[in-house]
Amino acid sequence: MSQSRKAKVRARLVVMGMMAVTGAAFFYGFLTDDMARVTETQADQVSQGLIIRYIVAMALGGLVSGAIFAGMFGRMSIPGWVLALLGAVLASLIGGLVGSAIGLLPDLAADGLTLTEVISIGFGLVLIPLAMAGRPFMIAVWVVLMVATQIWAGRVRRQG
Template sequence: MARRTRSPRYVTTLMMALIGVMLIAAFMAEDAAAKGDVTWADLPKGLMLRYLLAMAIGGALAGWLLSGMFGRRGVGGFMLGFLGSVIATLVAGLFGSAAGLLPDLLRDGWSSADLIPVLYGLAVLPLAFAGQPLLFVGWLVLMLLTHLWARRIRGV
């Protein structure tokens, strides 16, 4: 049986889902550590799981939509890949925030005030980098690997 070939879309979808989960988990850990007196038993595990899943979905959707920006040849291709990385990270936060709020929106209905936390999703993932330069470096490495893996699959 022949091995199934992966597409650049598959690569960016998978990697952006992983990156979305990684960044929201770092943001949650930083938030929990900032409270200081919070123990693991005090944390709302259901809500945390919902947002981890939502950011995975948001990241996957962003990766799927922006897969054409990854894996191109040359300096221009790397610049396009970096731009795609930034946009995909922001869009992943937006989609993830909307997906995380979806159960509440379905239960309570939509109001204009709900737009604020959805739009805040644009900033949530980059805020995870605040004060964590190693996390930013990790993000850069993962985005570079995503670009190189997509490039390898494209065969360019």
């Protein structure tokens, strides 16, 4: 494998990993914000296994979307940063959608596809924007993660 090919593969792995972290972190952030608004009794009724399943599912969704959109990251020119911004938005949206679908796989296998599952999967598309809505800290975290992804992928690409 040529050096440039190895660099592209490494850059793809960087983006996949960073999008996996982003998906899991934003699901966890969204969940903790929601859990802060429920009673202790309601919180006790939430299955820890379900929470873990969705954190893992959102990480896997980020991994998949990172693989799909990795080529949009790592170019350090002004057009490259614009491309990375577009890639970051698309990867975040698609990562939530894919993660939601992965999280619902056990339910889909048991019950088949219902309107409830379709709505839940669709909700995954807006998970990250909803996690950021009205939360400047979450917006800042997303920006830092995406900038770090762009810079790291760029460094890895240039090393090839």
